[in-house]
Amino acid sequence: MFKIMLIEDDATLFHEIKERLSQWSYEIYGIGQFDRVMQEFAEAGPDLVIIDIQLPKFDGFHWCRMIRSHSNVPIIFLSSRDHPTDMVMSMQLGADDFVQKPFHFDVLIAKIQATLRRAYNYNAEPVQLKTWRGAAVEYVKNTITNDTGTVELTKNEMFILKHLMERKNIIVSREELMASLWDNEQFVSDNTLTVNVNRLRKKLDIIGLGAFIETKVGQGYMATEEAGL
Structure with a gap:
């Protein structure tokens, strides 16, 4: 079972995504305190991180930069912001993909599956x-x-x-x-x-x-x- 950390401050959306992803046998972790993202990331040890851009305390770009300084875990941005520079910035910081809100869950699932496949399957070659x-x-x-x-x-x-x-x-x-x-x-x-x-x-x-x-x-x-x- 893959562990996914969902860094999302919208409680309704978080629980909706968690419920849908749990149906695919993913183990979902949220954030308890948004000023302790790195500590909670280290404790959970996720296989993939999904992160919003607009968050309390610090934005998603900050946390992506912090995660990348410690780990190569796959990162997918999930954001309602639609400016092209947001996607460019996320990729430059080391994100693997970007999903625009509102989104269809089939698209999110496809991107998660593809990202996990790239990240872990070919290592067995x-x-x-x-x-x-x-x-x-x-x-x-x-x-x-x-x-x-x-x-x-x-x-x-x-x-x-x-x-x-x-x-x-x-x-x-x-x-x-x-x-x-x-x-x-x-x-x-x-x-x-x-x-x-x-x-x-x-x-x-x-x-x-x-x-x-x-x-x-x-x-x-x-x-x-x-x-x-």
């Missing part, structure tokens, strides 16, 4: 270590290491890198990436993929590899590799 441009890519640890150093990726960032590495020097369309990441691209903003790829590049820049994830305008993305490697 026999091959857990790959090399790319002289760097060691460890799927289980979500890290990539070369002589310059090591960077830690989120689940989405590693999934994108893994998908591109499996098709080295071949253009992977945006539609294919979105379908692979979120199962059904009709639920995904095209901007969400752009933010995730840009965030992946920024992290790879730290170890000198960002330039090797190329954008092919109007086509998609490609991870380049030197011949013979």
Whole structure:
């Protein structure tokens, strides 16, 4: 049974979501005190966090930043705010997805299932270590290491890198990436993929590899590799 922490201050909505998700055998945790989010997060040890933006004390962006400083647990934002910068900000802070209120529960369930599948299923693969441009890519640890150093990726960032590495020097369309990441691209903003790829590049820049994830305008993305490697 997966444990989900729902950081939502609307009691009616919290109980509605809890009831619906419990029907899918998820174990739901709420927040007792909104100034103790990190303590309650540590005590619950959830497998996934769903968080609203507008919260008492501090907003969801603050808590997302705090959680990301300690954990790579998947995070989905759930918010009535509809400004594009909110989605961009959530992705830049390390969130895995964004659901706009009001929402259909089938969409929320689909996104939760896809996020959990990405986060935990592929870790069981026999091959857990790959090399790319002289760097060691460890799927289980979500890290990539070369002589310059090591960077830690989120689940989405590693999934994108893994998908591109499996098709080295071949253009992977945006539609294919979105379908692979979120199962059904009709639920995904095209901007969400752009933010995730840009965030992946920024992290790879730290170890000198960002330039090797190329954008092919109007086509998609490609991870380049030197011949013979």
